[in-house]
Amino acid sequence: MIKTVFFVFLLAGSVMLLGCDMPDSEQVQQRQHLPGSDFVADPQRGDALFHAHCARCHGGKGTGTDLGPPLVHQVYRPGHHADLTFHWAVKDGVKQHHWHFGDMPPIADVSPQQVGHIIAYVRREQRKVDIR
């Protein structure tokens, strides 16, 4: 009898575990605000997206305004601010720490894929002035 009860508990436990929805790697990427593994960044689309969502503060060509710093700047070279920091900046915002423009707010309506395109655009503009 005890054995049967134990067995039923064990069975119920396993069913509950199986029922948990295990996130696949795509879902993890989405949750971390990253595009999926098959994503291909397009700097041309990034150009338009940057101008729609970021240029207000970071300037027309990423050269800064009085509301935000230039992103085409040595401080944001890939080795110092990796692509991940762009994804986090858009998702969570940025506390003022490098400059004196105040905080960057989270930018809610920009998807991980769109950030990927924006990064490709910013990196292209950086390479044009030899920021690598």
Ligand code: HEC
């Ligand atoms: C309302 C103004 C504003 C907008 C809009 C804005 N930013 Fe920012 N952003 C800032 C400011 C200000 C900082 C500098 C914070 C500091 O380091 O002092 C910043 C910093 C950053 C950084 C550096 C993050 C770090 O880790 O230091 C990145 C990357 C960035 N912004 C990307 C973007 C992108 C991409 C967009 C558009 C999707 C965007 N920002 C839109 C104001 C803005």
